[in-house]
Structure formats: C-alpha cells, structure tokens
Amino acid sequence: MEFDLVVLGCGSAGTEAVKEALRYTKRILCVDRSPEAVGGTCLNRGCVPAKFLRKGALLSEEVKRASFYGLSASLGETSFAGAVDSVRRSVITPIREGLLKFFKAKGVKLLFSPQVRVLGPNLLEVGGKRVSFRFLLVATGSSPSALPGLVSDGRFVLDTDSLWDLTELPRRLLIVGGGVSGVEFAYSLKLYGAEEVYLVELEKGLLPTAGFPPDAVRRLERALKGLGVKVFTGRSVAEVDAARRRVLLSDGTVLEVDAVLLTVGRRPNTSDLGLEEVGVELDPKGFVKTKKGYRTSVETIFAAGDVLPTPALAHAAEGEARLAVRNAFENRFEELDYDRLPSVVYSYYELGRFGKTETDLRREKVPFEVKLLNFRSVARALAEGEEGLVKVYASPEGRILGAVVLSRKSTDSLLHLLLEAENLGRLKGLVFAHPTVEEVLKNL
The missing domain is CATH 3.50.50.60 (FAD/NAD(P)-binding domain)
Known part of the structure; x- marks a missing residue:
C-alpha cells in the first residue's frame, strides 16, 4: 500500500491532519489502535467527558440556588455512572461515528492495530502489513503518567x-x-x-x-x-x-x-514505534524533537500534538497538525504563535489565559500596565450569580500582551474577545449588547 500521507493516531491532531491533507491528496491513511480510539483522549477520556461532568456539577449548584430566583427545587441522588453513560451515548459515540463516516465519505483509508512500527523514512508496518508513504505524521498522543509505587490498577x-x-x-x-x-x-x-x-x-x-x-x-x-x-x-x-x-x-x-x-501529567506515546531506530530524535522524556515547522530529524516525518513538548491542549494539537501537513506538502516552515494560544481550566471557576504572564514580562523587562476589572458592577453577572475578574497586561501603547479571565461561565467568550481585539483601542470602539457579562470589557 502506498500513500502520500500516513497519520499515526486518529485523535485531535490526527483527524485535523486528515482534513487539511484532503486539500492536497486523496491518498491518505490514518492508523490507530482500534475504532474506539478514534477521536483520541480528548473525546473519549479527556476534556469532553470532563466538561460534561462540570456541567452536571454546575447544574447541581443551580438547583441549590433555586430559592434565590423564587423557585422551589431539590436535588435527588447523583450518579457518576449515569453521567458517564449519558456522555458516551449522547456525545462521544455520535462524534466518533461521525468522524468514521467522514473518513469513509472522503475516501480516507483506516487501519486499526496496536502493532505499528516505523521501518524507514518512507516505510512502516501496521499489524504485519507493509505501508509506504511520502510523508508521515506522528500524532499518537499521550497516556496518563504514574508515580513510583503508584500505578493505576483500575480499583484502588x-x-x-x-x-x-x-x-x-x-x-x-x-x-x-x-x-x-x-x-x-x-x-x-x-x-x-x-x-x-x-x-x-x-x-x-x-x-x-x-x-x-x-x-x-x-x-x-x-x-x-x-x-x-x-x-x-x-x-x-x-x-x-x-x-x-x-x-x-x-x-x-x-x-x-x-x-x-x-x-x-501525561507521557508521550512514542515508545515501541521504532522512531529512534530510523533516526527520529526523542528527548529524555520521550517527546519528539522537531526542527522548524514540526519536522523531525527525518525530513519525511513530522510530529504534532501530545508527542511534542508544547502545550498539551487539543486545540494546540489541531493547529500543529494543520501546519505540519501544510509544511509537508508546500515545503513551508510555519508554526503556531503560542503566545496567542488560549488555555482554560474548568473547575469551580473557569480560569483562562493567553499571552505573556506578569512574571514573563518582568523577566523580559517589557514595559506594561495592568488593567484589572471585576464583575461587581455588571448587571447580568449579578443577576445570574456570575462572579469573576479580568486582568489584562498591556503595553503603554495599548497592545494586549497577555490576559487572564476568571469567571464561573463566561471565560470562553471574554478570552476570545480579548484575543481578537489585540489592542485596547479596538475594545473601546465596540458597542456591547446590554445586559451581557462581556460588556465588562468596555471599562478597560
């Protein structure tokens, strides 16, 4: 079998790589352990089910606050297993099946096997079958790390x-x-x-x-x-x-x-692939070393996602994969601007950030001002029990160098507005709908 692009891993990076590669060729192969692995960690056992749980947690808090709105409500028994069953049936399975249908409709070849080994700069073996390729993208993701004496047994x-x-x-x-x-x-x-x-x-x-x-x-x-x-x-x-x-x-x-x-933390899935034997360099932790443009030390082999020592985020993996494919087929050397990459933690609060931190700016001796806002004067926030703050690091000319947003439910929209604005002056020119939480930004 011969392909223009072989993608190892059908997760966030791998599926995005396939979509990008369809702009250049139809001869694409995506390889993973099993059909159930399609979608990767984020979809199957990571950010998607975790956010489903958070939604349930938020709803349970809303029920407890019902009297604040003049309502009478009580929370019955909670069921973790019920939530897991719901997210699998209603979210995970439909998305995974949609991806498989998409691959089939576009003529993308799929191979499933836990045994994959790279044999050379244009050759690999999948479940005993030899496959030749023009380009290879390693997007095999990562697995949970353990501690000495503490390894998952699935019980205790x-x-x-x-x-x-x-x-x-x-x-x-x-x-x-x-x-x-x-x-x-x-x-x-x-x-x-x-x-x-x-x-x-x-x-x-x-x-x-x-x-x-x-x-x-x-x-x-x-x-x-x-x-x-x-x-x-x-x-x-x-x-x-x-x-x-x-x-x-x-x-x-x-x-x-x-x-x-x-x-x-997590460790990259790079062992037992034969990468080092064909000349692909790994660092001591097993991450793939790359040159400019996500190229490895073997010119035909690229890498993206959790196998790289870059932010372990699904959207970072997708962006890296898109650029890696583009770089391969167009002989370019593009990379993500990681300072423009948002990251959000979804706990009691949603904590989001992008750009430089205050520590970064002080260490680099970059002049900046701190703009701090809270939600105490925002009508929509008070009405919905929303609380939080916005902290923006800006240059003396008003360029947004970095930002932090803390809220219960509004971090995504606030963070992306700040990312899109790039400059405080652009925010001042916006007319925000009222009442919204986002209008807090007009006070910057």
Whole structure:
C-alpha cells in the first residue's frame, strides 16, 4: 500500500491532519489502535467527558440556588455512572461515528492495530502489513503518567483513563496532583457525591505550571475549600497502604481513602514505534524533537500534538497538525504563535489565559500596565450569580500582551474577545449588547 500521507493516531491532531491533507491528496491513511480510539483522549477520556461532568456539577449548584430566583427545587441522588453513560451515548459515540463516516465519505483509508512500527523514512508496518508513504505524521498522543509505587490498577489506584470505567464513585477520594486535571476533578467529583475529596500538590500552590497569577489561583483554592475539598499543598504522598486504605503524606498526615486518583501529567506515546531506530530524535522524556515547522530529524516525518513538548491542549494539537501537513506538502516552515494560544481550566471557576504572564514580562523587562476589572458592577453577572475578574497586561501603547479571565461561565467568550481585539483601542470602539457579562470589557 502506498500513500502520500500516513497519520499515526486518529485523535485531535490526527483527524485535523486528515482534513487539511484532503486539500492536497486523496491518498491518505490514518492508523490507530482500534475504532474506539478514534477521536483520541480528548473525546473519549479527556476534556469532553470532563466538561460534561462540570456541567452536571454546575447544574447541581443551580438547583441549590433555586430559592434565590423564587423557585422551589431539590436535588435527588447523583450518579457518576449515569453521567458517564449519558456522555458516551449522547456525545462521544455520535462524534466518533461521525468522524468514521467522514473518513469513509472522503475516501480516507483506516487501519486499526496496536502493532505499528516505523521501518524507514518512507516505510512502516501496521499489524504485519507493509505501508509506504511520502510523508508521515506522528500524532499518537499521550497516556496518563504514574508515580513510583503508584500505578493505576483500575480499583484502588485510578488515573484519568480508568476513572471513567467506575460503576460507583468512591466515597473518600484522594487526588494526587493539583494541576489542571486535579482541580477540575476535585470540583466535579465533589459535586457528584464524593463525601471526602483530598487534593495533594507537591508545589506550594495549585496549578503550579499553568501560568496563572497567584491571586487567581488562591481564589480558586478558597472556592474549592468552601465546597469541602481538603487541599494539601507543599506535600507529597510518602506511603500507600492499599490493604488498609491508608495514605501517608510527607508531613505525617494520614488519610483514610477508598481510592487514589493520579493526575500527575501525561507521557508521550512514542515508545515501541521504532522512531529512534530510523533516526527520529526523542528527548529524555520521550517527546519528539522537531526542527522548524514540526519536522523531525527525518525530513519525511513530522510530529504534532501530545508527542511534542508544547502545550498539551487539543486545540494546540489541531493547529500543529494543520501546519505540519501544510509544511509537508508546500515545503513551508510555519508554526503556531503560542503566545496567542488560549488555555482554560474548568473547575469551580473557569480560569483562562493567553499571552505573556506578569512574571514573563518582568523577566523580559517589557514595559506594561495592568488593567484589572471585576464583575461587581455588571448587571447580568449579578443577576445570574456570575462572579469573576479580568486582568489584562498591556503595553503603554495599548497592545494586549497577555490576559487572564476568571469567571464561573463566561471565560470562553471574554478570552476570545480579548484575543481578537489585540489592542485596547479596538475594545473601546465596540458597542456591547446590554445586559451581557462581556460588556465588562468596555471599562478597560
């Protein structure tokens, strides 16, 4: 079999690569472990089901606030397993089936096998079948990381994959890792009925590598504690006694738990592909090393998504894949502008940001001003119980260098308005509909 483009992985990066490649050729092959893997981690066991859970958590809070609006309502039993079943039937399966139909309609060839090996700069083997290619895109994604002595067994120790196979939510849950996934699950699982949720983070504060200002992170931490989540920062897991359901922290604290959820990052799926044997360089953590334009050290092989040491975001993976394909077929060297890449954490608050952080700007000695807004004078926010802030870092000329938005439900729209504006002057010229939360930006 011969193809112009072979894509390893049919996830966020892989499916976007296929769509882009259809502009150039019909001879496209997409390879993955199984049909159930199509859509990747984000669709099947990542951001999509996680956001479904958050919606349920928000609804449970809305029910509790019904009297504020003169309504009488009560929340019955919550069902984590019911939510997982709903998201699989109503969201995940239809999207995955839609992707498979799209591939078929466009004439894209699919091969499914857990055995894939690159044999040369224009050759690979999939389940015993030899496949030749003009270009190869490695988009095999990532898997949950473990810790020494703490590896998911699907029962007492869970990760962000095995969590979704539970039929019942643990009553007492320890979440190890206070990064993005940790704070998201701490909120959602607490609202879904976990009686005790413990969140442990090695660093001195939550979200240590996400680039958010300390005041916003502290506000999120206070909100989680207000829900009853017990937060332990500056500590780690020292010992786990699975038989007695006990965990010892580094400061001597003993926690009795029914399960441990690992949210300690992800590792690239690059082992056992034969990449290094054909000359593709990997870094010590297994990430693919690339030159300009997402080219690897082998000119015919490109990489995108979680196999790169770039932000592990589905939209970043899609953007990288589009450009990698374009670069391959047009011999270009384009890359994403990562300073313009938004990222959002969906916990009690939605915390979103893009661009330079305050720390970045001070280190680089870039002159800037801080514009800070809150929602206290925004009628729509008060009416809907919305709360939050907008922090913008701007040059003396008004160019937006970076921004942070904290809110319950409005971060996406506010963040994208700021991204699109690029300059404070453009915002001042806009007429915002009233009453909306977005009109807070007119005060910048």
